[in-house]
Amino acid sequence: MTKYNWGLIGIGTIAHEMADALNAVNGEVYAAANPHEDKLAAFAKAKNVQHAYTDVNAMINDPNVDVIYVATPHTFHYDYIKRALNAGKHVFAEKAITVNAAQFDEVAQLAKDKGLILTEGFTLYHMPIYQKVQDLIASGQLGDIHLVQVNFGSLKDYDPTNRFFNKDLAGGALLDIGGYATAFARTFLDKQPNVALTTVKFFETGVDEQSGIILKNDQEQMAVMALSLRAKQPKRGVISGTKGYVEIDNYPRATEAKITYTPDAHATTTEIISAGSEELALNYEVADMQRYIDQGHDDGQLVLSGAVSHILDGVRNQWGMRFPEDSSN
Structure with missing residues (x-):
């Protein structure tokens, strides 16, 4: 695997984790950008950043x-992704990759036109356990997959000024945590859903506080999702087939799956499979991104992100919840 020079835009919590991963995989963080010079200097010192930029464009245009x-x-995200792609850089963007599907379709096409890799930071795309689960399903041991159930509940402090609840920052459960649930569901549905049934509870700022979502595709496979920003739930996904089911806890960074085989109503057997380490979740992201660049394609991850983006748009449209970025679409 070739080592590549990464430039980080943003120095918040997840950027600290990514910097640790880059140091582990590449031995350094090449660059970081933030307009706040003091915060940037502290981040650069703590995270072994070789080049610090208070001007984001200067970092994007650094030829190295x-x-x-x-x-x-x-x-x-949308603006920075476009700037980076137009400067000839590969892009790894945290979720949600864009606010809406129209923005996604534009940057995905731009990446394709430029021959560049664009990837979204869903850790479940990169955790090794999922390849084992996919192989199990492909073997036919679970039979035909009929139903996926997935939850994500996060208990955020009551604070209408926080970005989680800020409509101008595309807040709400759907974009903040719902992408993970939707990505899990879509991964195990054979086709894109064409039916969505949903109900929502809005927070006082006008963003979604919690929701229930049912998806169905033309193969009659279904996914049932529950999301909340004000009620803690286990991060749990279940994939159910005609011969058994798989339970995956902490699915965004899962390392284990419990399989229950149900050949008939009265006899079951179980097994546990495991792979990977939760602590290495972002290391896997870095390694996969660099492998994608080496091989010239992303193993279909951007197509999956597009499917998720369009599902999220369809759900929001039913709620009538629009962000400022939607006005031009």
Whole structure:
């Protein structure tokens, strides 16, 4: 695997984790950008950053930067992704990759036109356990997959000024945590859903506080999702087939899956499979991104992100919840 120079935009919590991963995989963080000079200097010192930029454009245009990592609030992703792609850089963007599907379709096409890799930071795309689960399903041991159930509940402090609840920053459960649940569901559905049934509870700022979502595709496979920003739930996914089911706890960074085989109503057997380490989740992301660049394609991850983006748009449209970025679409 070739080592590439990464430039980080944003120095928040997830950027600290990514910097640790880059140091572990590449031995350094090539560059980081933030307009606050004191905070940037502290981050650079703590995270072995070789080049610090208070001007984001200067970092994007640094000829030695190969990959731009975007770790800002959702509403800034689209602009930074376009700038980076137009500068000839590969891009790894945190979820949600864009605020809406129209933005996604534009940057995905731009990446394709430029021959560049664009990837979204869903850790479950990169955790090794998922390849084992996919192989199990492909073997037919679970039979035909009929149903996926997935939850994500996060208990955020009551604070209408926080970005989680800020409509101008594309807040709400759907974009903040719902992408993970939707990515899990879509991974194990054979086709894109064409039916969505949903109900929502809004927070006082007008963003979604919690919701229930049912998806169905034309193969009659279904996914049932529950999301909340004000009620803790286990991060749990279940994939159910005609011969058994798989339970995956902490699915965004899962390392284990419990399989229950149900050949008939009265006899079951179980097994546990495991792979990977939760602590290495972002290391896997870095390694996969660099492998994608080496091989010239992303193993279909951007297509999956596009499917998720369009599902999220369809759900929001039913709620009538629009962000400022939607006005031009």
